[in-house]
Amino acid sequence: xxxxxxxxxxxxxHKIREFLHANLPDDWEKFSEHGPASPALTAFARxxxxxxxxxxxxxxxWPQDMGGEGLGPWEQQILSxxxxxxxxxxxxxxxxxNWIGPTLQKYGTAEQKARYLEPITQGESLWCQxxxxxxxxxxxxxxxxxxxxxxxxxxxxxxxIWTSYAGLADTCFLLTRTSDDRKKGITIVLVPxxxxxxxxxxxxxxxxxxxxxxxxxxxxxxxxxxxFGEEGQAWEIVAYSLRNERLGIPxxxxxxxxxxxxxxxxxxxxxxxxxxxxxxxxRCAALCEGAGxxxxxxxxxxxxxxxxxxxxxxxxxxxxxxxxxxxxxxVEFLPEALAGGSPYxxxxxxxxxxxxxxxxxxxxxxxxxxxxxxxxxxxxx
Amino acid sequence: MQLALNEDxxxxxxxxxxxxxxxxxxxxxxAGLALESAELDAxxxxxxxxxxxxxxxxxxxxxxxxxEKLARLPFAVEAAFSAxxxxxxxxxxxxxxxxxxxxxxxxxxxxxxxxxxxxVVGASGVRSFTAREEQIAPAQEDTLYAYPxxxxxxxxxxxxxxxxxxxxxxxxxxxxxxxxxxxxxxAALASTVTYVSERKQFGxxxxxxxxxxxxxxxxQVLTNCAYWLAMRAAATGExxxxxxxxxxxxxxxxxxxYDYHQFLGGMGMTLEHPLHLWTYRLKLLTxxxxxxxxxxxxxxxxxxxx
Numbered sequence: 001x002x003x004x005x006x007x008x009x010x011x012x013x014h015k016i017r018e019f020l021h022a023n024l025p026d027d028w029e030k031f032s033e034h035g036p037a038s039p040a041l042t043a044f045a046r047x048x049x050x051x052x053x054x055x056x057x058x059x060x061x062w063p064q065d066m067g068g069e070g071l072g073p074w075e076q077q078i079l080s081x082x083x084x085x086x087x088x089x090x091x092x093x094x095x096x097x098n099w100i101g102p103t104l105q106k107y108g109t110a111e112q113k114a115r116y117l118e119p120i121t122q123g124e125s126l127w128c129q130x131x132x133x134x135x136x137x138x139x140x141x142x143x144x145x146x147x148x149x150x151x152x153x154x155x156x157x158x159x160x161i162w163t164s165y166a167g168l169a170d171t172c173f174l175l176t177r178t179s180d181d182r183k184k185g186i187t188i189v190l191v192p193x194x195x196x197x198x199x200x201x202x203x204x205x206x207x208x209x210x211x212x213x214x215x216x217x218x219x220x221x222x223x224x225x226x227x228f229g230e231e232g233q234a235w236e237i238v239a240y241s242l243r244n245e246r247l248g249i250p251x252x253x254x255x256x257x258x259x260x261x262x263x264x265x266x267x268x269x270x271x272x273x274x275x276x277x278x279x280x281x282x283r284c285a286a287l288c289e290g291a292g293x294x295x296x297x298x299x300x301x302x303x304x305x306x307x308x309x310x311x312x313x314x315x316x317x318x319x320x321x322x323x324x325x326x327x328x329x330x331v332e333f334l335p336e337a338l339a340g341g342s343p344y345x346x347x348x349x350x351x352x353x354x355x356x357x358x359x360x361x362x363x364x365x366x367x368x369x370x371x372x373x374x375x376x377x378x379x380x381x
Numbered sequence: 382m383q384l385a386l387n388e389d390x391x392x393x394x395x396x397x398x399x400x401x402x403x404x405x406x407x408x409x410x411x412a413g414l415a416l417e418s419a420e421l422d423a424x425x426x427x428x429x430x431x432x433x434x435x436x437x438x439x440x441x442x443x444x445x446x447x448x449e450k451l452a453r454l455p456f457a458v459e460a461a462f463s464a465x466x467x468x469x470x471x472x473x474x475x476x477x478x479x480x481x482x483x484x485x486x487x488x489x490x491x492x493x494x495x496x497x498x499x500x501v502v503g504a505s506g507v508r509s510f511t512a513r514e515e516q517i518a519p520a521q522e523d524t525l526y527a528y529p530x531x532x533x534x535x536x537x538x539x540x541x542x543x544x545x546x547x548x549x550x551x552x553x554x555x556x557x558x559x560x561x562x563x564x565x566x567x568a569a570l571a572s573t574v575t576y577v578s579e580r581k582q583f584g585x586x587x588x589x590x591x592x593x594x595x596x597x598x599x600x601q602v603l604t605n606c607a608y609w610l611a612m613r614a615a616a617t618g619e620x621x622x623x624x625x626x627x628x629x630x631x632x633x634x635x636x637x638x639y640d641y642h643q644f645l646g647g648m649g650m651t652l653e654h655p656l657h658l659w660t661y662r663l664k665l666l667t668x669x670x671x672x673x674x675x676x677x678x679x680x681x682x683x684x685x686x687x
Contacts, residue, residue, distance in 0.1 A: 001390065001442045002383050003613045009382070074382055263685050273687065279677035283632065285684055286625040290606030293384075293613050297605075300384035317602045367591075369598035374574050376588035376597065 003293075005074075012075055016082040019055055023048060024089060030343045032087030035208025035350065036094075037164045042126065042210075045091030049123025052090070058123055059097040066105050067121055073302040077295075081253045087347055088249075092127065092165035096120040100127050100173060103241040107229045112190065116171065128169035128193070130160040130215060131238075137162075138364050140175075141183050141235070145217060147176035149224060154189055156197075156220040162358070166200045166213035169193050175234050183235040188228035195220050208350050246312040247298055248359050251352075252319050255326040256288040258348035262330050265342065277333055284325045291318035310372035313365040320362050323355040384609075390443050393433060397450050400424050407455035407655035414527045414652065414661055418456040425451070426476070431463040435472060441465060445560040445615035449608065452564025453571075455658045457528050459492040461557035465615070466500075469553050470507060470545045474498040479512070480554055481533065482670065489520055489530035489665065499533065501540065502547050502554070508540035527661035548620070555623035555676065558669050559611035562630035565666070566604040566637065569659035573597065573641040576648065576656075587644065596640055603633040621683035627669070628676035634663040635673075 005013070025031065034040040052058040061076035062068025080098075083090055090097075101120045104113055119125035136143035145158025156176055166172070172191045179185035191198070197220035203212045229237050263281055266272040272281075294315040301308055327349050330337055337345040356362035370376045386394070404421045425431055434444035444464040451460045459477035467478050477492035483503020493499070493512060500509045518534040574597065577587040587593055610626035638660040642649035645656060670676065 001386060001446075001612060001616060003616045005382055260685075267685070267687070272685070275674075275678060278681035278685075279674055282625065282628060282677035282680035282684070283673075285621075285680060286610065286629040286632070287606075289613075289622075289625055290610050290629055293609035294602075294606050296382060297384050297609060300382070304385065311605075314598075314602050314605050317599070318606050321602070363595065366595045366598040369601050370588075370594035373601055374570075374597055375578075376574065376594055377578055377586045379589045379591060379594070380585065 003296075005078075009074055009078060012071075013078050013082060016057060016079060019052070019057055020082065020086050020089070023051055024086065028087070028089075029347075032089075032347050033208065033343050033350075035211040036088045036091050037168075037212075038208055038210040039168060041089075042091045042165070042168045045089060045093055046124065046126075048089050049091075049093045051123075053121060053123040058093075059101065059121060062097070062101065066101070066117075073299050077250065077299050081250045084250055085253045085257050087344075092169070093120075093123060093125075095127055095129065096125060099241045103237065106240070107233075107237050109225065111225060112228065116190070119170075125171065126165055126169045128163050128165040128172050128215075130163055130166075130172045130174035130191075132162045133159060134161050138361050141186070143175055143177060143186065145174070145176050147178050147187060147189055149178070152224050153221050154224060154226065156189065156191070156217045156222070158217050160215040160217075161213075162203075163200075163213045163215050164211055166193070166215045167202055167210055172215070173228075175238070178231045181232065184232045186234040187231045188234045188237060189222060190226050190228050191220065191222055195222060197221070206350065206353055208347075243308055246308055246316075247295055248316055248319070250295065250319075251323050251355055252288050252291040252295065254348055255319075255323045255352070256285065256292070258345055259284050259288065259326045259329065261342065261344055262326075262334050262337065265334060265337070271333070280329055280332070284322070284329050287318070287322035287325045291315065291322040294318045310368045313360075313368040314373060316360070317362055317365045317369065320356040320365075323352045327352045386446070389438050390446055393430070393439065393443055394446055394450060396428065397425075397430055397447055400428060400430070401451065401454055404454050404456050407658060409653065414525065414657060415529045416456050416527070416658055417458070417529055421454070421456050422458050425458065425460065431460055431476075432468075432472070434464060434468045441556070441615040441618070442612055445556060445612055448557065448560040449564040449567070449611065452561045452662075453568035453659075455655050457492075457658075457662065461561040462500075462554070465557035465560065466550060466553045469550060470500060470509070470543050474500075474509065475511060480550075485671075486533050486536065488668065489524065489526065490533060491528045491530055491665070493517055493531040493533065494529075499536075500543075500550075501536070502550050504547070507543045507545040507547055507550050509543065510537050510540045525661060526665040527658045528665055530665070551670070551679075552618070552620050552623045554670065555627040555679075556611065556614045558666055559607070559614055559623070559626035559630045562627070562634060562663060562666050563604070563608040563611045565659045565663045566600075566607050566630065566633055569637065569641055569656060569663065570597070570600055570604050572654075572656050572659065573644055576654070577644050580646075580648075593644055597644075600633075600637045600640065603629075603636060607633050619683070621680055624676045624680035624683055628673050628680055631667045631669070631673040631676060634667050638663055 060069040060071045064070045133143050147154040147156045174189045174191050178187040197218045199216040201214045298312045298315050433439040448461045462478035463476050477497045479490045479493050479499045495514045497512045499512050516535045518532040580587050607630045614622040614626040648654045
């Protein structure tokens with residue numbers, strides 16, 4: 001057991017930082033107040049990701065037969081950390097390289113790979129994921145957006161909600177219902193977002209502008225070849241895709257960076273001498289570092305090729321606690337930071353509220369820990 | 382970054398597990414709260430498990446792993462200071478090792494008995510003496526803690542001054558207590574989980590009620606982080622890591638101990654159920670080195686300076 005990065009890992013991290021330093025504009029910190037899914041940041045990301053691709057930093061963790069460099073899970077972790085700590089200048093394209101690309105490679109038809117993989121590798125495409133619905137949030141398997149196969153075409157009707165990037169995405173990775181069999185009746189369809197019948201409505205939010213949307217599908221018609229995998233295979237494919245993503249965004253690094261930033265501001269004005277402030281800052285740091293090591297324990301399993309199980313839910317929940325503690329610290333001791341005093345801390349705070357809600361709520365993580373880590377007898381259903 | 386156990390560590394833990402097996406369940410006891418075993422202690426010494434830190438390919442992480450594992454037993458054993466702190470002072474100091482802070486010698490001292498080495502750490506340096514009967518005031522009859530404890534009634538004028546740096550000893554002290562607390566947290570959680578999975582009310586196991594499941598799951602998250610922070614602190618030797626590890630463990634102990642007794646209902650009030658062996662040890666550890674406030678201040682100083 002050792003907790004140091006290797007020289008190669010350090011220099012990989014250094015390379016990313018150099019790249020960021022050279023390619024982020026001077027006013028980036030202020031600019032990143034626009035959320036990752038905002039029109040401004042999405043537009044920026046289109047240029048930025050092209051440069052990332054040129055520098056070999058867009059998908060270095062992909063296997064060589066997909067055009068990547070086959071770097072391991074630690075390098076993918078380092079890449080994710082450095083991007084998130086910088087305010088995620090890849091915008092929504094982080095999803096492309098983390099799971100959409102690898103999933104296309106594994107389950108896509110030749111036509112789908114030819115059509116979608118290249119734009120991803122060139123940093124030129126943006127996807128959205130059509131999962132949640134008004135009546136299917138944590139209970140995702142109850143989704144009702146219907147796809148009916150008629151004369152070689154799927155006709156799609158229904159509604160999605162909380163869809164990030166929908167306003168600007170080219171393609172939707174859409175979960176639809178093709179039969180009433182709960183999980184086995186769900187089918188993935190890849191839908192171009194300019195298909196007639198799609199209406200996107202932005203939902204004003206606390207996270208920053210343009211982040212979440214409602215998407216309506218009214219007789220949206222796509223050819224049968226837009227189906228991804230077999231009918232009813234969605235649950236299996238999504239479980240596979242998200243296996244690599246179960247840890248989620250490495251929020252603990254941004255939380256820790258925000259904490260350091262807040263401490264530096266407090267020190268500057270002489271407010272960090274107060275013992276209760278120092279104590280609370282240390283408590284936040286311990287939560288961030290605890291979440292970090294818990295996350296790393298999961299990455300370790302990935303490096304050994306082991307199946308990632310419920311321990312990723314435990315790491316996720318630890319991250320949520322750390323994120324909230326730092327947000328609370330800033331509000332309590334530096335309230336002006338969120339009223340114009342610090343774009344970086346505001347950016348962190350805006351994104352922080354998402355931690356326990358998106359990509360599987362904190363309560364779902366607790367359910368998984370209870371059943372699969374503690375192995376408590378199941379709740380009656 | 383390499384967070385898996387290596388082959389040596391796996392072997393050591395397997396040996397410890399085999400050796401500790403006869404001591405894995407708690408006998409019914411009514412003589413006070415603490416439970417010790419001279420036999421277990423002797424076996425650990427004989428097999429060198431408390432001296433693994435000095436072995437080059439094992440080192441402090443293995444020592445912390447051993448301490449964490451032993452802390453899960455219902456029997457209290459003085460492993461933490463012997464395994465993680467003694468090597469930095471003098472590997473030949475007689476056991477048990479009792480650490481006290483200079484100026485804070487009124488605290489209950491774990492494992493204090495005639496022949497124990499008392500190490501006083503503070504501004505005057507790292508000093509030690511071998512405790513004699515007349516220097517010890519027993520507390521065992523009245524103590525609520527599940528460790529054997531006693532008080533220092535008197536300190537000798539002359540002590541052995543060691544070359545060790547008090548700050549470094551305090552760091553290792555934090556690592557030792559964090560590793561011990563991680564094991565106690567793990568064992569207390571496991572004990573509670575077993576009980577609520579078997580105990581039925583309203584026709585089903587208590588553990589099927591979400592009110593309990595979520596609190597236990599949160600406790601698992603805290604316990605998992607306590608484990609990893611302790612191991613990291615052992616590995617890096619950094620003052621900040623050590624302070625954060627003990628801070629988190631002390632915070633976690635405060636969060637979970639009452640919940641666990643609560644979940645056991647009436648059984649949570651008895652000596653018949655062994656839960657208290659871990660929780661009432663944790664309670665004492667929350668006061669170690671001035672409690673979480675002082676760990677917090679130490680961590681803040683190490684992380685950010687003034």
